[in-house]
Amino acid sequence: MNRLSVFLVTMLSSLTTMADWEVNMPRGVTPTANAAYDLHMLIFYITVVIGIVVFGVMFYSIFHHRKSKGAKPASFHESTTVEIIWTVIPFVILVGMAIPATKTLIMMEDTRNSEITLKVTGYQWMWKYDYVEDDVAFFSKLDSDSNEARQLGSKKDVNKVDNYLLNVDNEVVLPTDTKIRILLTASDVIHAWWVPELTGKKDAIPGYVNELWIDIKKPGVYRGQCTELCGKDHGFMPIVVRAVPKQEYTKWVSLNQKNRVADKSK
């Protein structure tokens, strides 16, 4: 009994202290992520309206047309007219959804006129980033704090780890207000690169080069994860993107190019 109450108290306290009841997709910081968000909300509201109408009629029927209220069954059981109506109306609604969806899709897939290119390669279980124009390259994997805490039987409290499972040793640094083309591939199995606030995911596939584009409008740190099952540590290869203003990015590039050169000279 005592143990149970301790358990319940810790459970409740953890609920109140964390109190992170995020129920919706985050708003993005790029035109593509925002377009996905808007489309998501549009379709969601349409389905809510349809749901209210259909379930409304259904529940009206459930409450009023029940035998215990003395309802006598009617005998109608077909009508071509209504069948046509409820075939055509949903079709029209779908066309209404398809038009904005198609426009957004075309916008998302247009990777032309990008200013810089970032090549992302998935490995079991880390990412490699190549800044194609700027000659910077590095691997990025789960930070050591998270890695220690995630082990089975670890004594480390995951709630005290900074950004548990969403932190890396080497962050990707990208400039804001720049059309960035991201090329995706993998060296072993299929991975998927996803930072929800930047844009939707795309698979990194061995033998393929996939394309994405982003244009980050707000400086900040954005976190994501691998989203295609890639083996035992699939859950442990996060992505961290730090978006900085252009000048700062240029500085970062020159610093890292120097470091690279210094590394080579050793």
Place this chain on the structure above:
Amino acid sequence: MSANIDHLKEEHHQPSGLMRWITTTNHKDIGSLYLWFSLLMFFVGGLMALIIRAELFQPGLQFVVPGFFNQMTTMHALIMIFGAVMPAFVGLANWQLPMMIGAPDMALPRLNNWSFWILPFAFTMLLSTLFFESGGPAAGWTLYPPLSLQGGNSMPFVIFSLHLLGASSILGAINVIATILNMRAPGMTLMKMPIFVWTWLITAFLLIASMPVLAGAITMLLTDRFYGTSFFTAAGGGDPVLFQHIFWFFGHPEVYILILPAFGIVSTIIPAFSRKKLFGYDSMVYATASIALLSFIVWAHHMFTVGMPLAGEIFFMFTTMLIAVPTGVKVFNWVATMWKGSMTFETPMLFALAFIILFTIGGFSGLMLAITPADFQYHDTYFVVAHFHYVLVPGAVFAIIAAVYYWLPKWTGKMYNETLGKVHFWMTTIFVNITFFPMHFVGLAGMPRRIPDYAVQFTDFNMIASVGAFGFGLSQLLFVYILFLTLKQPVTAEDKSWEGAEGLEWTLPSPAPYHSFDTPPKVE
């Protein structure tokens, strides 16, 4: 379900005991075998789900290592799809089709025996891989290469057991088609068949068309692994994405194999308890057929993120959205059937009503997933997990449970306890929503699927989902208890157990005789 034993001993010379069940060619015996087997697998797969939910109760790893977690998600899916839901529908088909079309038995009884008895061997082999040193399959039930090619010794065993399951399904489907097309009572034209018979006829064609495709895909995996081919290995000039195309060309019709018979069940139960004929019978048949046809041209919506050409993405988005039309027609017809009916709410009706509401919610999230640009966000997150569990658990599984309650008095001659049935319904429905609804939220907030551990901001809803899962699991023990209580009773059920029930099966005595119709009834 095994009530006919005494009755049959008088009339038939058959082995008794275990040999009776091994050698049986009777559609009711085989139907019972399928249903009991499915129930067993439902609990085996459920246990795996509970291991998953226990690990996900809080962040950090508490119980299992990631590799074993992946084996659990993979096996849970394979067991539930091929072991629980599909055999349950075949069991229902075996019991009901001959009675519904006025036939004595299935058309191909020996084939029928064989298609069942393949299953226990296939699943023994599949489950035995969990005890291998290298463990069971861990690449997800979709077996995507190159990851699946990295698997341990389990791989050939999994592939062989999937071949066996495919063979079993194809044999079962052939039997269903042969029975329906050849053994209907005089006067029962195709457009007079009960709707459950129609949905199963269409399902059987889907099985025959899609199962060999799966067989082809997994055979290529096998040769890639053991015979030096490179169908799916980029290094050898192969294409890993090709597998996904082939797999989902099977996989999407498979999804409808899991739901069309459920539509048939709901279309039988709603009119019975509304005391009113099914609204729009013809359009229900056409809608089912359209869904089946569409299922062959939508497969790539499972893989929007592989980087298809824009035209491909648009095509698969449009065709997928189109499925909402016939599915909508079905839902509207069910509501119109209830409209101005005279409804009562016995357990089968409650499950059927919950099916309509919760399946429709799963349909709505399906429509959202069809929108390619939004799917780039949803894909491979818990939003997808929530979606397919909504259509498969309160969808397919609820329909199966509803069917068991509905036909149990016909099968056994014994009526279940209505109060307990209702308690079972409410517990199941409440817990199913506690389990799966929060998954929409964590999915949208960015939690990927198939991960054994998660960032702390997902904790709260995961805790709720885990509590719901254990509640759901326990509620199903009540189902077993209800079945046990029912079977213990003496035979008392009336021939027509439900006031509004229609169909030839209700003209037979309860329990139904061993050979359903010795002389075909006349259908006007």
